[in-house]
Amino acid sequence: MQHLRRRFHLLLLLVLASLSLTLSLNKEGLYLQKAKLNFDDPNAALSNWNPDDETPCKWNGVVCDSSSSSVVSLDLSSSSLSGPFPSVLCRLGRLSSISFYDNFINSTLPDDDLAACVALEHLDLAQNYLTGALPRRIAELPRLKYLDLTGNNFSGEIPATYGTFQKLEVLALVENLLEGVIPPFLGNISTLKMLNLSYNPFSPGQIPPELGNLTNLEVLWLTQTSLIGEIPDSLGQLSRLVDLDLAYNALSGSIPSSITELTALVQLELYNNSLSGALPTGGWSNMTALRRLDASTNELTGGIPVELCELPLESLNLYENNLRGELPAAIAESPNLYELKLFRNQLSGELPSDLGRKSALWWIDVSTNKFSGRIPDGLCSNGALEEFLLIENSFSGEIPASLGECRSLLRVRLGHNNFSGEVPAPFWGLPHVSLLELIGNSFSGGIPKTIAGASNLSQLILSVNKFSGNLPEEIGFLENLLEISGNDNEFSGPLPVSVVNLAQLVKLDLHNNALSGGIPKGIDSWKKLNELNLADNEYSGKIPGEIGELSVLNYLDLSGNRFSGEIPISLQNLKLNHLNFSYNHLSGHIPQDYAKEMYRDSFLGNSELCQEIEGLCNRKEMKNKGYIWFFRTLIVLAGILLICGIVWFYIKYKKFNDVKRNLDRSKWTLMSFHKLGFTESEISEALDEDNVIGTGASGKVYKVVLSHGEAVAVKRLWGQSKAGADVERGAIQDDGFDAEVETLGRIRHKNIVKLWCCCCTRDSKLLVYEYMPNGSLGDLLHSTKSGLLDWPIRFKIALDAAEGLSYLHHDCVPPIVHRDVKSNNILLDADYGARVADFGLAKVVDDASGKGTMSMSVIAGSCGYIAPEYAYTLRVNEKSDIYSFGVVILELVTGRLPVDPEFGEKDLVKWVCWTLDQEGVLGVIDPKLESCYRDDVCRVLNLGLLCTSSLPISRPSMRRLVKMMQEIGSRSLHKNVAKEGKLTPYYYEEGSDHGSVA
Known part of the structure; x- marks a missing residue:
């Protein structure tokens, strides 16, 4: 009995304890606990939501009223939460603010449940995965002031109820899939201060004149919303408007004079439209608060009004129009002016002589105009000038001595003008300049020793001038140099021995000078050299085998x-695209690989090189040698064949024995990243030339069939045998090896190629991957087998690769930038599933600064895939990968190479845009693709153009891109017969070498 009583007391205590726990948390806490059960929480953002607490006021993201302890705000931004929106939150009677910004909230918004959030004033659900129609009844919320649904997948038209908001001040519906036209009823929301509908695929339509009724509006962004027609005069009624952005549309007509009545305007962006007619000249003086005018990339004609230049401007961007006349001198009087971009117009006359004296100018670009005269002395008077571009004008005179003291300069481009005289000695040594371009002028004098101070210089372009004298030894101290182009000058003397120290050098072009001496020893340090042109000089000696x-x-x-x-x-x-040894004094035999008719012009003018290629030497010499030459040639050829046979046999035999000896005497170090069914010896014994399936700059790739029948791919990095025993043990390859191992060794994803293991000895480095039977996308797409890739397979490949890159950018901590995204680095399995491969250039993004950007010391990547801002600024982030992936999308749609001689000076991106403009979409799409898929192909083509926008900010994130592709895939399941139609490539802005990516 006592035992039963003890058990009863224990049970009673447990019940009371449970009841106590339940009663300890108030009702609002219970509602939040129910919301917690709604979420998948991989980062444990809700870990301190403890049911033992009396109230939820100390929980993460929860804010309570200090007097009543009622929950008034819930902010769980960037918490990686996923699941549907928890409608139970609307039971919190005093909840006025909800923010789930940057999460994975999915499904549709519960329209009726949201209408119950009567206390809600602030709702931020931006950057999530919400779908379906916009919630219609949300307009019934009597206190709602802020509604941000940016970056979701909402579709359909904007509901008519959105014209009935009572207190709404901010409406942001950016980057969704909204359709229809921008509705006039939005002009009824009289309380609006900000309206942002940018980057939606609306139907072509005009700006509703009713928007002029929004007299409280401060920000109006309608960027890339398919706008057509003229800008309505009614926008001049928006007296409080600070920022007006109508860029990336098809607006026409002239800029209305009513715009000049916007006295509070700070920023005006009208670029990339079809505006014509002159800028308005009446009423400019009324815009007394104007700080920034951006009317670039239109078809504006006429001149720049003096009244405009008399305003206290901070930025004047009128680039890529058809403006004529002179730049008014009044622009030099603007004390706040920091940015002046007028490139690609037809402006003439001289730059104002006082330009820069009264303002801290940091960016001047007046390239591709008809300006003349001298460079103003005071451009850098305030020590802020960083970007100075005057390309393709008729400027003359000398570079002012004052610019030699402008230590803030980063990039200088004065090419293709009429400059003359000597360059000031201090100007050569500016410490922060990375690009110095003086091509196509009449500069004279030599390069002084002061160039040693230009420690950040990466491109030195001096071609087509009258420079003379010796190249100084100090030029070899500039360890960041990527390019030296000094052709068509009067340089003389030997090449400095110090140039062998330029390990980053990619291009050395000094042709057509008077340089003499020999090529210095040690040039094998130029491991990144792509072009060597020393033609038409007076060099002598032997060609170095290095x-x-x-x-x-x-x-x-x-x-x-x-x-x-x-x-x-x-x-x-070497694998050369261009070879020329003609008109020297060379003798002996031409190497066998070049002893072919196709290389005949490469050896002209060398009288002793006549044995291998017919026609190299003259007929008189051939006749004099007669039969003696014939028999001697036969004997030599027989001897060569015999020697080659013996050498070939010896090399094969030695290589076989070397492998055996290495296995015996070298201890392999194996690092595995998965459970293995093979040993290192099984891999190394199969590295035979018969198993080679690819060769690249970093090594060879072998297919190895294991004993259990499965195959793996083995990359063997070039070792000492390839690069020489004294080349710092393959330091170049070590970087790629370390990056590959560090990256692939720690990530797991179905669309990232699997790295089984790596094997190392003192002399060899092996990377063992899963074998992909269908090879690379590039090899398959651009071969005779491209017919195997119909549109569903191409779309699947694109989506798989996008998901792999999205994993790198968004799910890896810290994020990883691939830096070499291209079709040859997308591998295909037996079912054409895609894997992203080759992480030899991958870099982790150190986001400690909050910028998520890295500055690189050298351009890495492949021609045709490199983002314009990366090629010129050497700054890389995820947007660089997105540009490269956009090029891959264009390859899949067009079936064309990223760089093709047929394009002329264009790459694939520019060719696509040009062809769309000239021939329409049918001129772009690969003719091998069936017409029934054309609707989906056009949608994906638009994504490719969006990804290759010259402005990084206009490119979507990989996560966003995956969502858009999934939406296209789901649509294709339900679509009817594809409709023919013209594609409007409104996502693309042609890149400029003069603008922000110059």
């Missing part, structure tokens, strides 16, 4: 010199 070790060299021109001796056999290691 050139054969420059593995990425594809342009070699040593013609028109006095080189003698034999051509090094090591040059056969």
Whole structure:
């Protein structure tokens, strides 16, 4: 009995304890607990939502009223929460603010439940995965002031009820899938201060004149919303408007004079439209608060009004129009002016002489105009000038000495003008300049030793001038130099020995000078050199065999010199697109790989190089040698064949024995990242030339069939045998190896190629991957087998690759930037599933600064895929990958290479936009694709153009891109017969070498 009584007391205590726990949390806490159960919380953002607490007021994201302890605000931004919107929150009677910004809230919004949030004033659900129609009854909320639904997948038209908001001040519906036209009834929301409908695929329509009724409006953004027609005069009634953005549309007509009545306007953006007619000249003086005018990329004609330049402007951007006349001198009187961009117009006359004296100018770009005269002395009077671009004008005179003291300068481009005289000595040594371009002028004098101070210089472009004298030794101290272009000058003397220290050098072009001496020893340090052009000089001596070790060299021109001796056999290691040794004094045999008719013009003018290619030497010499030459040639050829056979046998035999010896004496270090069913010896024994399936700059790739029948791909990085025993043990390859191992070793995703393991010895480095039977997308798409890739397969490949990159950018902590996204780095399995591969250039984004951007010391990536801002600023973030992926999308849609001689000077991006404009969509789409898919192909083409926008901010995130592609995929399941129609490429703005990406 006592035992039963003890058990009863224990049970009673448990019940009371449970009841106490339940009663300890108030009703609002219970509602929040119910909301918590609604979410998947991978980052434990709700871990301190403890049911043992009396109130939820100390919980993460919860704010309570201090007097009543009622919940008034819930902010769980950027918490990685997923699940539907918890409608139970509307039971919190005093909840006035909800923010789930940047999460994974999905499904549709519960319209009727939201209408119960009667106390709600602030609702931020931006950057989520919400779908369906916009909630109609949300307009019934009597206190709602702020509604932000940006970056979701809402579709359909804007509901008519949205014209009935009672107190709404902010309405942001940016980057959704909204349709129809911008409705006039939005002009009824008299309380609105901000209206942002940008980046939605609305139907073409005009700006509703009714928007002029929003007299409280301060911000109006209608960027890229398919606007057509003229700008209505009624917008001049928006007296409080601070920011007006109508860019990336198809607006026509002239800028209405009523715009000049917007006396509070700070920023006006009208670029990338079809506006015509002159800028309004009447009423400019009324815009006394104007700080920024951006009317770029239109078809404006006429001149720049003096009244405009008399305003206290901060920024004047009128680039890419058809403006004529002179730049009014009044612009120099603007004390706040920091940015002046007038490139690609037809402006003439001189720059105002006082420009820069009264304002801290930091960016001047007046390229591609008809300006003349001298550079104003005071451009850098306030020590702020960073970007100075005067390309393609008729400027003359000398560079002012004052610019030699402008230590803030970062980029200088004075090419293709009429400048003359010597460049001031201090100007050569400015410490922060990364690009110095003086091409196509009449500059004279030499390069002084002061250039040693230009420690940040990466591009030195001096071509087509009258520079003379020796190249100074100090030029070899500039370790960041990527390019030296000094062709068509009067330089003389030898090439400085110090140039071998330029390990980052990509291009060296000094052709058509009077340089002499020999090529210095040690040039094998130029591991990144792509172009070497020393033609038409007075070089002598032998051609160094070290050139054969420059593995990425594809342009070699040593013609028109006095080189003698034999051509090094090591040059056969190179894969050259251009080779020219003509008109030297070379003798001996031409290397076998180049002893072909296609290379005949590469060896002209070398009288002793006549044995291998018919027609190289003259007929008289051939006749004099007669039969003796014939028999001697036969004997030599027989001897060569015999020697080559013996050498080939010896090399194969030695390689076989070397592998055996290495296995015996070298201890392999194996690092595995998955459970393995093979050993390192099984891999190394199969590295035979017969198993090679690919060769690149970093090494060879082998297909190895294991004992259990499965195959793996093995990348063997070039070792000492390829690069020489004294090349710092393959430091270049080590970077790629370390990046590959560090990246692939710690990530797991179905669309990222799997790295099984890596094996290392003192001499070798192996990376073992899963084998992809269908090879790379690039090889398949641009071969005769491209017919195997119908549109559903191409779309699947694009979506798979996008999901892989989205994982790198958004799900890896910290994020990873691939830096070499291209079709050849997207591998395909047996079912054409795509995997992102080759992480040798991948970098982790250190976001400690909050910018998520890295400054690189050298351009990395592949031609045709490099984002314009990366190529010129060397700053890289996820947006660089998105541009490259956009090029891959265009490859899939067009079936064309990213760079093709057929494009001329264009790349694929510019060719697509040009062809769309000239021929329409049918001129772009791959003819191998069936017409029934054209609707979906056009949608994906638009995504490709969006990703390759020249402005990084206009490119979507990879997460956003995946959502848009999934939406296209789901639509295609339910669509009817595809409709023919013209594609309007409104996502694309052609990149400018003069603008922000110059």
